[in-house]
Amino acid sequence: MSSHNQEQQxxxxxxxxxxxxxxxxxxxxxxxxxxxxxxxxxxxDGPDTWSREVLDEIGQKLRAGVxxxxxxxxxxxxxxxxxIGKSALVSWLVIWAMSTREDTKGxxxxxxxxxxxxxxxxxxxxxxxxxxxxxWFKFTATSIYSTDPEHEKSWRxxxxxxxxxxxxxxxxxxxxxxxxxxxxxxxxxIDDKIWEVAEGALTDEDTEIIWVAFGNxxxxxxxxxxxxxxxxxxxxxxxxxxxxxxIANKAQLDKFVADYGEDSDFVKVRVRGxxxxxxxxxxxxxxxxxxxxxxVLREEQFNFAPIILTCDPAWEGDDMLxxxxxxGLNFRILRTxxxxxxxxxxxxxxxxxxxxxxADAVFIDNGYGTGIISAGRTMGRTWIGVWFAGASGDxxxxxxxxxxxxxxxxWLKDGGAIDPNDQxxxxxxxxxxxxxxxxxxxxxxxxxDMKARGLPSPGRGDCLALxxxxxxxxxxxxxxxxxxxxxxxxxxxxAT
Numbered sequence: 001m002s003s004h005n006q007e008q009q010x011x012x013x014x015x016x017x018x019x020x021x022x023x024x025x026x027x028x029x030x031x032x033x034x035x036x037x038x039x040x041x042x043x044x045d046g047p048d049t050w051s052r053e054v055l056d057e058i059g060q061k062l063r064a065g066v067x068x069x070x071x072x073x074x075x076x077x078x079x080x081x082x083x084i085g086k087s088a089l090v091s092w093l094v095i096w097a098m099s100t101r102e103d104t105k106g107x108x109x110x111x112x113x114x115x116x117x118x119x120x121x122x123x124x125x126x127x128x129x130x131x132x133x134x135x136w137f138k139f140t141a142t143s144i145y146s147t148d149p150e151h152e153k154s155w156r157x158x159x160x161x162x163x164x165x166x167x168x169x170x171x172x173x174x175x176x177x178x179x180x181x182x183x184x185x186x187x188x189x190i191d192d193k194i195w196e197v198a199e200g201a202l203t204d205e206d207t208e209i210i211w212v213a214f215g216n217x218x219x220x221x222x223x224x225x226x227x228x229x230x231x232x233x234x235x236x237x238x239x240x241x242x243x244x245x246x247i248a249n250k251a252q253l254d255k256f257v258a259d260y261g262e263d264s265d266f267v268k269v270r271v272r273g274x275x276x277x278x279x280x281x282x283x284x285x286x287x288x289x290x291x292x293x294x295x296v297l298r299e300e301q302f303n304f305a306p307i308i309l310t311c312d313p314a315w316e317g318d319d320m321l322x323x324x325x326x327x328g329l330n331f332r333i334l335r336t337x338x339x340x341x342x343x344x345x346x347x348x349x350x351x352x353x354x355x356x357x358x359a360d361a362v363f364i365d366n367g368y369g370t371g372i373i374s375a376g377r378t379m380g381r382t383w384i385g386v387w388f389a390g391a392s393g394d395x396x397x398x399x400x401x402x403x404x405x406x407x408x409x410x411w412l413k414d415g416g417a418i419d420p421n422d423q424x425x426x427x428x429x430x431x432x433x434x435x436x437x438x439x440x441x442x443x444x445x446x447x448x449d450m451k452a453r454g455l456p457s458p459g460r461g462d463c464l465a466l467x468x469x470x471x472x473x474x475x476x477x478x479x480x481x482x483x484x485x486x487x488x489x490x491x492x493x494x495a496t
Contacts, residue, residue, distance in 0.1 A: 018133055022100040023062040026055035029092045032099070032132045039130065048246045050238070051089045054078065057236060058093075058210060065208070073202045073209035077187070077227035077235045079217040080273040081242030083249055086214045087123035090183050093212065094124055094157050097181040098144060099133050101208070106157035106181030107173055111189035111215075113161040117141075120185050121159045157181060162194045170194060173201040179208040187215040187224040195223040217268075217275040225275060229427055230454040233318055239273040239423060263287050281433035283405060283444060288412045289429045295329075295417035302328030306360035306474040310466035311350055313368040314339035315447060315457045323350065324463035325357060329416050331464050333425060343371035351379055361472040365462065386469040388462075398443040400469070405432065405444055407468030408461070418464075428461030 021028035029047060036044030047055070054076060061074045080086060090108065097104050108124075110116045121141070128139045137144050138152075145156035160169045173180060180201055184190055202209055215224055217239075227235040242248040253271050260266040263286075265276040277286045305328030314321045314337075323335040334353055340346055350372065354362055364373055366385030376383045388401040397403040408416075408429070418425055431450060435443040447457045 014133060018099050021096070023066065024059045025093065025096045025100075026052055026059055028096045028100060029055060032095070033127070033130050034132075047089070047092070048085060050078075050240050050245060051085065051092075054089060054212075054238070055092070062208060073211055075211045075213075075227075075235045076238070077213045077224065078238045078240060079215060079224075079228065079275065080238075080240035081248075081253070081269070081271040082216065083247065083253075084240050084242055084245040085247050086185070087120055088127065090120060090185060090212075090214065091124040091127035093181060093183065093210070094144065095127055095131050097179060097210070098137060098146075098155070098157060099131070101179045103151060103154045103175070104157070104179040104181065105154065105173065105175040106179075106183070107169060108157060108159050108183040108185070109162045109170075109190065109194070110184070111186035115186055116159055116161055124159075162190055164191050164193055167194060167197040170197040171200055173198065174204050175201075175207060176204045177206050180204065180210070182209075182211040184211075184213040184224075185215065187213040188218045188222060189215075190224070192223045216270060217273060220275050220277075226454050228275070228423065229431070230451075230456055232424065232427070232456065233320075237423065241272045243271065263290055282430060283432050283434050283442075284409045284412065284429050286430050288409070289418070289426055292412045292416050292418045293420040293426065295415065297330055297417045302330040304328070306472045307357055308467045308472055309334075309350070309354055309357065309359040309362045310463045311346075311362070311364045311369060311372065312459045312462040312466065313346075313365055313372065314459070315368060319457045320459055321346065322459040322463045323353060324460065324467070325353075325359075326464065326467035329411070329414075331416065331467065332419050333422060333460055333463065341371075343375045346372050347375035347379065347381075350383075351376065351381060354381070360475045361470075363466045363469045365466065384470065386466060396441060398437070398441045401465070402442040402444055404465035404468045405461075406442055408465045411464075411468065422460070425460040425464070428458035429464070431455045431458050431461070 017031065018028070021031065026047075033046075034040060035046045046052075057076065058074055078086065094106070094108065097106060108116070108120060110120055124144070125139060128134055128137070128144065136147060138147050142160075143156055143158045145152045148155070158169070162170070173182065182198055182201065184195075184198075198211070202211075213224060213227060213235075217225070219225060223231075228237050228239075243250060243253055256271050257267055268274040269276055307325065307327045310324045310326070312322045312324075319339060321337040321340060322333055323337075324331060324333050335349065337346070337349070350362065353359070362376075362381070362383040363386050364383055366373070366387045367389075369385060373383050373385045386400065386404075388399065388404075390400040392399050392403040394403045394406065397406055412429070432444045435445055437443050451457070
């Protein structure tokens, strides 16, 4: 066989191999780069864990889309500390997107032109040079595009600094029936208008749309922040602590913590990948929630306490129904269900959980849960409805909602523990602000006002608060197992 024919066969094999990774970006990255050799000698195992998880998530969603249809864009937001290797991940996504689907189009932008040129695009250049199929594309100072002259305008990804006075590059990002990749780096500093314009690309039907946003969480306002709050139902969100990443400079990170403190805003933003503390009106402090996430309780520290199930039904269409469990100083979310108006179905789920956990009490938000409570009664359940707007038993609180949230706040201060991985609960607890009153009573802003500020309804926070609606005592064992007590009450109101 001639060397020319052999080269053709090898090229054909390469084309087939790369095509097999169309919906497998992690597989592509492991295949396309010579891990453990040359410039990658120090990285024989390939990408770090967090990068693998992002790549794998994109692949899973793309493969699911092949079966169910491409009805929604894949949107992933990653807030992180410094030095986690996000520029490398951006590079892999750009090269994978271009290599595995013909006529892919995309745009990469960042907070400044300097950030784009000297960091992001320089990193893309490095990985392009190391890629096994680099000869398929031409790389320039501002773009990567197909070497096929017939496709160089339709098969390309461009590096474009954003400008509030020039949004055309983002407004025109359409690619019906093909693939679109949008990358926002240092996303906290990208103007909200650019986010809004970029959303126009999400309207293309039957199109693979992948939108990733990376950044240090430097600002507590703006669209990147709202990926983790108001728009969290649209975005898959990750918050990466730099200390968990293999390539990070651990010595320098430890110095940051020693100099500024674990719970300082400096460390939160630059090390822990967390957004800075909120306003002075914040009802529950970020520090208290941080502490609750770090606590690890032994079972004997809470298993003696009564078990309380709580249910916060969905408020509006985008809200989620939440079911939680608190036992003493331990709280966790058991189920999260999309808005569901089938009260009997929800009641059945709640009843099963009540039996499974042998709950001593079940509290439900009466505002939207009256139907669930009624359905429970047909099953012989004695669930208690709680009116958030009802009267408070605490003279220092305006209403029942304020009283319950005060109970949750005090519980957090007194040693309560929550799931360290539940970022939705974390954001819910630090979200509500107080409303100043001349009489000094505690009043929390309404859910309507929270939504006006761009915050979602704090369903998981309400779940925790509901567990403080009324005092609860532990039921006798047989009663918790669903067996009615035959013991006669000592008090008989009809006795003569």
